[in-house]
Amino acid sequence: MNVMGDVLIPAVVFFGMYHIIKLISEHLLKRKLIKAEQYDKAGILEPPKSVSEEGNKYPSLKWGLVALMSGLGFIIIEVMRLVNPNLIDYHNAVLPIGILLVFVSLGFLIYFFIMNGRKKQ
Incomplete structure (x- = not known):
């Protein structure tokens, strides 16, 4: 196997693991905040950021x-x-x-x- 593959494969694996752990931890944190009725801190009541209507029209x-x-x-x-x-x-x-x-x-x-x-x- 070449040197690029030896570096690239572990980097992709750890990058993927980091994002999966981050996603799960953010979900658990938001769940705890919702159970504690801290809706404003959880960020769930914020309206989604709208894309320009003209740009999304066609x-x-x-x-x-x-x-x-x-x-x-x-x-x-x-x-x-x-x-x-x-x-x-x-x-x-x-x-x-x-x-x-x-x-x-x-x-x-x-x-x-x-x-x-x-x-x-």
């Missing part, structure tokens, strides 16, 4: 644009591979990942500009 548009641009990115990758097979090697997949990330980012940017245009109107 979630299907956002994910539709991201899916469209991701598909377009995959098509561009495949066309580039068919035109020049030596250009994209799937064993060294940095270029295809870069192309895909650029297209996904373009999808989010298009959504951002559409939403900013609607706010100004």
